[in-house]
Amino acid sequence: MTTTSSHITSVLKETRSFPPTAEFSASAHVKSLADYEALYAQAAADIPGFWAEEAKRLDWFSPWHTVLQWEEPHSKWFVGGTLNASHNCLDRHLSGPRKNKAAFIWEGEPGDTRVLTYAMLHREVCKFANVLKSQGIGKGDRVTIYMPLVPELAIAMLACARIGATHSVVFGGFSAEAVADRNNDAQAKAIITADAGWRRGKLVPLKANVDQALEKSPSVQTCIVFDRCHQPVPMKPGRDKWWHELMNDASANCPAEPVDSEHPLFVLYTSGSTGKPKGVLHTTGGYLLGASYTHRLVFDHKEEDVYWCTADCGWITGHTYVVYGPLCNGATVVMYEGAPNHPKEDRFWEIIAKYGVTTFYTAPTAIRAFVKWGDDHPKRHDLSSLRLLGTVGEPINPEAWMWYHSVIGGERCPIVDTWWQTETGAIMISPLPGATPTKPGCATRPLPGILAEVVDREGNSVPANSGGLLVVRHPWPSMMRTIYGDDERYKNTYWSQVPGCYFTADGARKDGDGYIWIMGRVDDVLNVAGHRLSTMEVESALVHHPAVAEAAVVGQPDEIKGEGIACFVTLKSGHAPTDALKQQLREHVVKEIGAIARPDSVRFTEALPKTRSGKIMRRLLRDIAAGRESAGDTTTLEDFNVLAKLRQEDE
Helix, strand or coil, X not given: CCCCCCCEECXXXXXXXXXXXXXXXXXXXXXXXXXXXXXXXXXXXXXXXXXXXHHCCCCCCECCCEEEEEECCEEEEEECCEECHHHHHCHHHCCCHHHHCEEEEEECCCCCEEEEEHHHHHHHHHHHHHHHHHCCCCCCCEEEEECCCCHHHHHHHXXXXXXXXXXXXXXXXXXXXXXXXXXXXXXXXXXXXXXXXXXCCEEECHHHHHHHHHCCCCCCCEEEEECCCCCCXXXXXXXXXXXXXXXXXXXXXXXXXXXXXXXXXXXXXXXXXXXXXXXXXXXXXXXXXXXXXXXXXHXXXXXXXXXXECCCCCCHHHHHHHHHXXXXXXXXXXXXXXXXXXXXXXXXXXHHHHHCCCEEEECHHHHHHHHHHCCHHHHCCCCCCXXXXXXXXXXXXXXXXXXXXXXXXXXXXXXXXXXXXXXXCCCCXXXXXXXCCECCCCCECECCCCCEEEECCCCCECCCCCEEEEEECCCCCCCCCEECCCHHHHHHHHHXXXXXXXXXXXXXXXXXXXXXXXXEEHHHCEEECCEEECHHHHHHHHHCCCCEXXXXXXXXXXXXXXXXXEEEEEECCCCCCCHHHXXXXXXXXXXXXXXXXXXXXXXXXXXXCEECCCCECHHHHHHHHHCCCCCCCCCCECCHXXXXXXXXXXX
């Protein structure tokens, strides 16, 4: 990846600000902006010392002798220390009142429910850890997990961690081909799956996909199958085993294996838009510290909270904020298997009301879908239990933020708009809800201990309100350690773009208050008549129009300007796609941003092509806008019909 220029013209105009309420701040972990600034300055003055103090919140079997060993681009944290992630998430809660506290409140898409207390979860994890041992799985082995969002997915992750095996979770929506690729890259010894899972009222054939994948996965010796949907599936003798049968004979006594702080906890493959997926490697001590520290601070976590992060454990958000961070902090976590619109568009709001959810963390793509479906759905439910909202996955458009603030949060809940990556392991930039005045669409400021900056290609800080490259200037505990099996790619991708810095591949600007505005991937920047414009900012201008639910903006070839602006737009219900509306939208963008950003084309579409994690695949839209065939990996695309329909439609 190369960037021709670091200067990106910022055109988004957003001046609204929302300070935390006095009531929220009074009980928050960080109570004021002054407290945040003091904490940030203290951490910046001695980063290893700051993280060493924070690391005392974890249970260590043996102490470390060196906090940070740094030889760019490789870091080791808490060198010499030993611990276990499963022990920190389970065992240490069993000697006090958390023993009988709900760890998971789970609801399946068909409506079936389960509650697992910390004691129950501990028992299941110990038994399954012994199951893995009985199948010859031990310390250092890699295990693929390909399951629906059921408690057994978290149980499998924690059981691997308990015995020192390294898990690789593959999202249950991926194809057999994608599973085989990941098995082979990790050289997985075993795979854990289910007969099937539920999604929008239909069965996802997980075991059938695994059978196909295992034809091309010679390293996998064992396949353990959880009976989720009671579907008949072929079982290959000697290789395939039923979860429940193995658990019947398993002992519930399995002490956690002490592992080195740098022991590999998991490999998680990013669904790269082109080329081979990258196996991001995270280790135990630093990652667990990042997960628990950010969960406590960003979500202002309290003992009595009912916390719901809607992510699947197939993504980093599910690893960090469904399993490791919340459980390490002894939280009660809501887990829901299915789609937000099954059987109706109010399923999420029904769940919040039913379980008294206090903290709700979801993606902007979901929020924009809720906007499109209309206010009636949330208004049918009592959402008064909510005290904090969060967003994750991509920048949120200011208008979607405002809808979230007013319709879901009742104008009383702070919104933590979080910026981080699979590679960073945990949240890096976010408001602290009791301290930071929020601005719609802005991730605000780096967390204490994180030195994030907006710079030019040489690594110099850019002036306020100038667009540049988002980098991190100092190592942090939860950072990825390498790309599994390809350290050269790790160095080239993240450490060769800006001298001495981790390169995030995101464009950003810093405003006069020191707030960082994420402007989208550097690859998504438009070059219009010599001006480098952020696609995210043009999208936000479009979404500001009352008829628009969601927009994606890409570049298209233009003989005069070099690149023109192509807009793909989905409309809110009740609005018809007309030529007059296209013209309105063009003028609206000019009014919001300026003539430089006038769209060259506007196309209406019922849906946008998205990955299964909800991110818009702008690469495919660029191909459509340019009239060329799509190259590169499309295995992560959720619905191929969307792409086919777009190709059929003319401007």
